[in-house]
Amino acid sequence: MFTGIVQTTADVVSIKKQHGLKQFGIAINPEFCENLLRGASVAVNGVCLTVTEQTHDKVFFDVMEETLRVTNLDDLKETDTVNIERSLAFGHEIGGHILSGHIHTQAKVISVDNTVDNCKLTLEVDAHWMKYILYKGFIGVNGCSLTVGNLTENTFELYLIPETLKLTNLSEAGSGTLFNIEIDSQTQTIVDTVERVLAEKKLS
Known part of the structure; x- marks a missing residue:
């Protein structure tokens, strides 16, 4: 589990295509790798990935085809920056909301409006x-726990404060x-429970 509070950003330094997957090497600051063991879970752009290998300057993750299909990890290139969050540890403060690291879909940025105090993003997503x-x-956006602003039938707005822009790749x-x-x-x-109950009432 994760909280949606991104701890750091890191650069993708290697991408190796293998049969049915891609292996990503990410240069995560050693400060955030203390006691990071093989098999540990790390959220990369909000995607729960398993550490498969670690060297003195890189952490490696294998990403399967289905995950690549559903997420934006397949579009990553070397030198791209990703959001990083270690898995939730009991006893630590939960500042965001509980996230599983299982991505549902992707949203496309259709406008960016920068002001002195914040940045407004308008995102488009499948109406479903x-x-x-x-x-x-x-909502979890690239692993960041954010509050939703105004809505339309297929868009929603996010308001990002300077601190969020500084600490994440949303900038x-x-x-x-x-x-x-x-x-x-x-x-x-x-929502799903209410829909099911209403559907059952119509059938009864």
Whole structure:
């Protein structure tokens, strides 16, 4: 599990294509790798990945075809920057909301509006997912726990403070950028349950 509070960013330094997967080598600051063991879970752009190998300057992850298909990891190139969060440890403060690291879909940036105090992003997503995206609700965007702003039938707005822009790769967003999206699990459960109950009532 993760909290959506990105701890650092890191550069992709190697990508090796193998049968049915890609192996990514990421140069994560050693400060964030203390006691990081093989088999540990790390969120990379919000995607829960398993550490397969570690050297003095790189951490390696194998990413399967299905994960590549659903997420923006398949579009990564060497020197690209990714968001990094270690898995949640009991006893630590939870500053965001609980995320699983299982990406539901991707959203495309359709506009970026920078002001003195913040940055407004407008993202477009398949309309099917909008029933889970609620005004003032939580959403995971490239592994960042964020609050949803205004909505339309297939878009939602995010307001990013300077601190978020400084600590994450969301500052690199431009028109057409694709972000990994994880829907809040509680919201999804409630919406799906209500839909099922209403459907059962219609049939009875």
